[in-house]
Each structure stands twice: as C-alpha cells, then as structure tokens.
Amino acid sequence: MERDAERIEITISSRFENIELVQVIAEHLCENAGLDEDGSHWIGMAVREAVANAIKHGNKLDVRKKVNATFDLDAGNLAIRISDEGEGFDPAKVSDPLNPQNLMKTSGRGIFYMKTFMDAVSYTFEPGRGTALVMTKNLSNGSGIASGSKA
Amino acid sequence: MKATSRSTDNGVEIIKLDGKITIGAGDQQLREVISSAMNSGKTKLLLDMSGVTTIDSSGIGELVGSYTTVTNRGGKLKLLHLPAKLNELLHVTQLITVFEVYENEADALASF
Numbered sequence: 437m438e439r440d441a442e443r444i445e446i447t448i449s450s451r452f453e454n455i456e457l458v459q460v461i462a463e464h465l466c467e468n469a470g471l472d473e474d475g476s477h478w479i480g481m482a483v484r485e486a487v488a489n490a491i492k493h494g495n496k497l498d499v500r501k502k503v504n505a506t507f508d509l510d511a512g513n514l515a516i517r518i519s520d521e522g523e524g525f526d527p528a529k530v531s532d533p534l535n536p537q538n539l540m541k542t543s544g545r546g547i548f549y550m551k552t553f554m555d556a557v558s559y560t561f562e563p564g565r566g567t568a569l570v571m572t573k574n575l576s577n578g579s580g581i582a583s584g585s586k587a
Numbered sequence: 588m589k590a591t592s593r594s595t596d597n598g599v600e601i602i603k604l605d606g607k608i609t610i611g612a613g614d615q616q617l618r619e620v621i622s623s624a625m626n627s628g629k630t631k632l633l634l635d636m637s638g639v640t641t642i643d644s645s646g647i648g649e650l651v652g653s654y655t656t657v658t659n660r661g662g663k664l665k666l667l668h669l670p671a672k673l674n675e676l677l678h679v680t681q682l683i684t685v686f687e688v689y690e691n692e693a694d695a696l697a698s699f
Contacts (some may be wrong), residue, residue: 452611477672484643488610534681540655541646545680548605552679 438580441510447502448522450495452488457504462516465507469514478553479514479573481544485546486518486569493521495568512576516554519568524561588613589638590620600629600699603666603690605638612678617646621653621664630662631699635692637668647676654685663687667695 443462443484448454462483466476479570493502497534508515531538533545554571559565589632595601595681606668607613624632631645648696650666657664669677689695 440619451608455610474672484609488643488645492610498648539681540651542603542652545644547648548680549676560695 441508443509444507445504449499450485450491450497450501450503451499452491452549454503455484455487455491458487458518459570461505462507462544464517465509466514466575469509469512470573475575479516482550482553482571483518484548485517486571489525489546490518490520490522490567490569493525509575512525512574514575516571516573518571519566521566521573524563524565525559525567526561527559539574588616590616592620592624593630595696597631597696597699599631599696600624600635601633601635603635603638605640607641608639608649609641609643609655610645613642613646614649617649617653621656625657625660625662626628630660632657632662632664633689633692633695633699634664635667635684636670636673639655639670639673642673647680647682651685653686660687663699665689665698667692 444465446458448457449571463476463480466479467473468473474547474581487505490503491497495503504519506517527547530547533541533548538544547557554573555577556572558570559567589606589610591603593601602624604617608617621632654664667689669688677686687698689698
C-alpha cells in the first residue's frame with residue numbers, strides 16, 4: 437500500500453548535542469520508507485552536516501538562535517529543509533575540497549558530503565535573514581554513497 | 588570518544604579509538620590524544636579505528652590535522668582497521684591517497 441505524504445518538523449537550539457536528534461529522525465524516516473540501512477545512514481549524515489553548519493556557521497553557536505529541520509516525504513521523494521537564524525551564508529565561497537591545494541585543509545568538506553549523498557542541494561540566503569538549505573533525494577533511485585557520488 | 592594506548596617493542600604507539608569522532612565532541616578529544624602522545628615523545632602513531640562508530644566532516648578534518656601535525660614534527664601517523672563507512676568517506680574526498688591504511692596490525696607495525 438502506498439504511503440501517504442508525510443511531514444516531520446523539529447526545531448532545536450544551537451547546541452552540537454542536538455545534531456543527533458535531527459540525524460536520527462532522518463534515518464528513521466528513510467528506513468520507514470523502505471530505504472536500506474546504508475542509504476539511510478548516508479542521508480542521516482548529510483543532515484548531520486547541514487545541521488552542524490547551521491549551528492556553527494549560521495547561528496555561530498548562539499543557543500538562543502534556533503535551527504529548524506523539515507522533512508517532507510511524498511511518493512518516495514524526500515525533501516529536507518534546514519534553516520538557521522544567522523547572518524546568511526554564501527555557498528559559492530566554499531572551496532572545492534578535491535582541489536589538490538585544499539586536500540589537507542581541516543575543514544570545508546561538509547557541503548561536499550551533502551552533495552555526495554543527496555540528489556540535489558540548494559541554498560537560499562539573505563544577509564541578516566538566515567540561510568535555508570534544501571536537499572532532495574529520490575529514495576527509489578537506490579541508496580548508498582556510490583549512487584549519489586558526485587566525485 | 589574513548590582512546591586507549593599501548594606501546595610496542597619497536598616504539599609504535601597504538602591508539603585505539605572507540606565511539607564518535609564528531610563536531611564538538613570526539614574531534615577535540617582526538618586532537619588532545621595526538622598532542623599528548625607527541626608531547627610524551629611518541630612519533631610513530633598507529634590509530635586503530637575499528638571501534639569508531641560515527642565520524643563526520645569535523646572528525647575527518649581532525650584526522651587530517653593530526654596527520655599534518657605529526658608529519659610536520661617528524662613523526663608518522665598511520666591508520667588501522669578502517670570501518671567500511673569511514674573508508675568510503677576517505678575515498679570520496681580522495682584522502683585515502685594521503686593516509687597509509689592497514690587491515691593487519693602486524694603489517695602496520697612492520698611498516699614503521
């Protein structure tokens with residue numbers, strides 16, 4: 437029987453220990469939709485990276501600022517929106533971690549991992565109004581890092 | 588994250604990492620563990636990753652930073668028993684070309 441469209445939403449304060457709450461929701465939602473454990477894990481990791489960026493780079497660890505995560509699952513298509521209350525963030529300024537001169541950098545791989553695990557990742561941002569990231573994945577397209585790899 | 592160290596006869600410090608290496612938790616601990624080992628004169632470090640349950644981009648970044656720190660101080664840092672998911676994360680970022688990775692402890696020890 438086909439599942440009805442489902443929406444789950446959670447709002448957390450900007451604490452790193454809350455990241456796992458959102459990650460677990462993502463993984464359970466994917467597993468309940470029939471995705472295997474590995475595929476659910478990689479989507480959960482994309483969510484982890486997005487929430488971590490929202491807390492660290494968006495809200496600058498200000499616990500009074502919130503991070504909102506919305507999961508929309510409809511006919512096997514998963515859309516995840518992660519938004520923060522920060523100053524805005526320009527993803528174009530993030531360097532390519534595969535560029536040899538960036539290979540040994542200690543940061544800058546989070547967005548790359550999101551793009552690797554998901555079908556599409558996009559941002560909307562306005563200075564002073566926070567950043568909203570939307571990631572999508574067609575769960576019927578297979579799972580795992582290889583199917584989604586942009587490397 | 589928990590770290591357990593033991594020294595071998597040929598001067599290699601095997602550091603077994605267990606648990607999560609993630610932002611705000613294990614990433615900082617890993618830095619401290621590596622720093623502590625180097626400060627006590629250990630220059631041949633073998634990180635046993637078999638007990639690592641979760642790692643994120645911050646944890647990966649900390650591994651890279653640890654490698655750079657150890658190498659710049661004349662030491663060597665190698666990896667043992669990579670869990671499958673960590674192995675894949677290193678592959679997609681091409682970091683697998685940076686680290687020496689071993690599946691067998693005896694082979695790893697002999698390589699130093």
